[in-house]
Amino acid sequence: MISNSEIASKLDEAADLLELQDGNPFRIRACRNAARTVSSWPAPLERLRASGHALPKMPGIGKDLAGKIAELLSTQQFALLQELRKKTPSSLVNLLKIPGLGPKRIRVLRDRLQIASIQDLAYQASQGRIRSLPGFGVKSEAQLLAEAKQVGSEKVRIKFIEAQQLAAPLVEYLKGCSGLTRLEVAGSFRRKCETVGDLDILATGPKSVPLMDHFRAYESIQKVVSFGPTRATAILKNGIQVDLRWIPDESFGAALHYFTGSKFHNIAIRRRGVQRGLKINEYGIFRGARRIGGAAEPEVFKSVGLPYIEPELREARGEIEAAEQGRLPKLITLGELRGDLHSHTLATDGHHSITEMAQAAASRGHRYLAITDHSRRLGMAHGLDVSRLRQQLGEIDRLNQKNRSFRILKGIEVDILKDGSLDLPAEVLRELDLVIASVHSHFSLGMTEQTDRILKAMDHPCVSILGHPTGRLIGSRRPYEMDIERVLRGAMERGCAIEINSQPQRLDLPDLFCKLGKEIGVKFAISTDAHDTQDLGLIQYGVSVARRG
Ligand SMILES: [Zn+2]
Ligand SMILES: [Zn+2]
Numbered sequence: 001m002i003s004n005s006e007i008a009s010k011l012d013e014a015a016d017l018l019e020l021q022d023g024n025p026f027r028i029r030a031c032r033n034a035a036r037t038v039s040s041w042p043a044p045l046e047r048l049r050a051s052g053h054a055l056p057k058m059p060g061i062g063k064d065l066a067g068k069i070a071e072l073l074s075t076q077q078f079a080l081l082q083e084l085r086k087k088t089p090s091s092l093v094n095l096l097k098i099p100g101l102g103p104k105r106i107r108v109l110r111d112r113l114q115i116a117s118i119q120d121l122a123y124q125a126s127q128g129r130i131r132s133l134p135g136f137g138v139k140s141e142a143q144l145l146a147e148a149k150q151v152g153s154e155k156v157r158i159k160f161i162e163a164q165q166l167a168a169p170l171v172e173y174l175k176g177c178s179g180l181t182r183l184e185v186a187g188s189f190r191r192k193c194e195t196v197g198d199l200d201i202l203a204t205g206p207k208s209v210p211l212m213d214h215f216r217a218y219e220s221i222q223k224v225v226s227f228g229p230t231r232a233t234a235i236l237k238n239g240i241q242v243d244l245r246w247i248p249d250e251s252f253g254a255a256l257h258y259f260t261g262s263k264f265h266n267i268a269i270r271r272r273g274v275q276r277g278l279k280i281n282e283y284g285i286f287r288g289a290r291r292i293g294g295a296a297e298p299e300v301f302k303s304v305g306l307p308y309i310e311p312e313l314r315e316a317r318g319e320i321e322a323a324e325q326g327r328l329p330k331l332i333t334l335g336e337l338r339g340d341l342h343s344h345t346l347a348t349d350g351h352h353s354i355t356e357m358a359q360a361a362a363s364r365g366h367r368y369l370a371i372t373d374h375s376r377r378l379g380m381a382h383g384l385d386v387s388r389l390r391q392q393l394g395e396i397d398r399l400n401q402k403n404r405s406f407r408i409l410k411g412i413e414v415d416i417l418k419d420g421s422l423d424l425p426a427e428v429l430r431e432l433d434l435v436i437a438s439v440h441s442h443f444s445l446g447m448t449e450q451t452d453r454i455l456k457a458m459d460h461p462c463v464s465i466l467g468h469p470t471g472r473l474i475g476s477r478r479p480y481e482m483d484i485e486r487v488l489r490g491a492m493e494r495g496c497a498i499e500i501n502s503q504p505q506r507l508d509l510p511d512l513f514c515k516l517g518k519e520i521g522v523k524f525a526i527s528t529d530a531h532d533t534q535d536l537g538l539i540q541y542g543v544s545v546a547r548r549g
Contacts, residue, residue: 002046002076007069008039010078016096017084019103033060033316036264038069042470042510047481049073051447056485059317059515091117098147100140108133122148158240159474161504161541163189163196166240170218171201174244177214180205182252186259190311192544194474194507198241200259204252215244251283254294258282264316265309272304272320280304312547317515329518331547332526334540339368341465342413342436342499342527343536347392348373349381351532354395354408360533362406369536370409370527371396372436375423377415384412386428393431409433413467418442420456422463429462436499438467439480447481454482455490465525466491468501468508476505484513485520492522500526500549502542503535514549 015031018024037058038045045055055066055073072078085093095106095118109115112133113124124130125145131138158166167185175183180203184190187200203211212232216224221242225233230246247255258266258281273280278287284294285303293299298308306323310331313319322328343357344350350357354371361369373392374383384392389412396408413436415423422429422437429435437457445453457463469487470479491498498517501508506529509517517524526542528535 002073004038004041004045007045007072008035010072010081011035011038011065011069013093014078014081014084016103017081017088017093020088020092020106021084022107030062030065032264034058034065034069036316037061037512040512042472042479042513043484044478044481045069046073047447048483051481053447053483056483056516059512089116091120094118095121098144100143100147105135108135118148157195157197158238159504160189160192160194160196160507160544163199163240166220166236166238167199170199170220170236170242173218174201174203174211174215177209177211179209180211181249184256186256187261190260191262191314192312192548194510194545196240198243201242201244202247202252202255202259203244204247204249207246207248209246211246212244250291250295252295253297253299254280254284255282256297257300260311260314262315265314265319268316268320269300269304272306276304278303310547312544315548317512332543334543335365337366337526337539337543339366339370339407339409340528340530340536340539341370341409341411341434341525342372342467342501343369343530344373344381344413345371347388348378348383349531354392354399356533357530357536358399358403358406358408360536364536366406366536368407368409370411370434372411372413372434374440375412375414377417377423378440383415383423386424389424389428390431411436413438414463415440416453416457418445418453420453420459422457422460426460426462429460432462434464435460435462436465436467437463439471443471443477443480445480447483450481451483451486454487458490458494458496463494463496465497465499465527467499468503468506468529469498470508470510470513472508472510473505474507479508485516488513488517488520488522491517492520495523497523497525500524500542500545502526502528502538502540502545504538504541507541507545509545509549511545511548514546518549 011031012035015028018028037060041058048055055070068078068080095101113129115121115124122145125141125148130136130141130144167189171183171185183203185199185201189196189199212227212229215232216227220236221234222237223235225235233241233243235241270280278285280300284291285299286292293303301308307328309319309323309328340361345352345354345357358369374381376383376385393410396410400408410432411434412432416437416439417423458466472479498509500514524546526539526546528538530536
């Protein structure tokens, strides 16, 4: 058994080793892209393989590497990597574990100071011999020394909503520092990634603004790691690192682009810059020594002949090619949504009545809300049987007659039983406006059985939406084994929509699968799965996933 992240780390290692040996840049890039795609692929590839399925078509992975991944899955062997390892001393390879030290810099250290291990690095840094090397300085030397001592400590990643809960009060606090003209949280937070590792905050305004002192006094800081006039790093009480940078006005756009990432998107943009004789970095856009832009972020794209690319797309998953060919997707916005197709009430495990839920939805500007309580199999949630469901339908009819400006849709979240049949008979399902079919049990069926089960449920003519399709809970439950490509194709063929469930721990369908679904041509339903009136606000997270997908 080999997990996606193990495959990804082998691919990354191959890329690193190739780079340490001055290998073919195209090959290096191909390995890196493949590693990224595999590591964020939300279904275990080894299971697909084990059940005799072909690998899915994954964005950015060519035939050659797909073959190597297949080889790795079936034989546990990766010949390319073994060959590269033979040629590279492992102590040199260990240097790659130092943050901020890539193969290129390692080559400089090796060639100039014969540094071939972490111990060598720590020693030479402590002797002050690294600072004079090209591309290094006193600061980076000190950093390398600290890192060399610290390697191995794991970094925490938190769910997007948690990052948002940390960022919001911090941003508000920082904005209290008068004189700032702009403040933005960049990084994976701005790209709305499903998890966030740290917060990168950029601010601009007159240099005299005492921003860093103000930051240092923030009450939720556990430890200030470094502190200077234009940059400070601190760890918050929950362990999340915050980097705050003051940026001069003329560099703000370039810095915002740079610190938003992703790294791979930035590399591609910089490469396009080089082809046009430009240098693009966090300080600005330069032709030779002359600054030609960088105050506003769109200038970065314009300088390399591209239209503006939204942060959510900046993952080097084809957005640059799309921008170049004028086929960037128009991303959905929160304001475009007219309603919500998944909600629960007091009748099952929700906390508010139909009326309360409908009023809350209307006050958010929605035109409709589907009430989709659980079906009878979910005893724990007081799932509805036929007669309780019919009772609810009568109530909805009465409410709709009273208020014609808002539409309550009659729905159900019906359990998909083990054999793919549904938990309620067709005669009552036919009376509904929509039926969400969801897996709430038998998560551990084999790949083929699980896939067939879901396809069979979608065969039912009443099913309109497949609910939280992978079943994963971020950080706590792996997606069940299923052939996602078959499920998406099956949904498209049957005219069944796929849910993008906005619950922050679900975000299910995950973004990469959304992209695959979009390519296949499936329709999506962005829903909250609200269990109370407050939950209706979670729709923003589903929209973020949809935008990324
Ligand atoms: Zn559910
Ligand atoms: Zn639900």
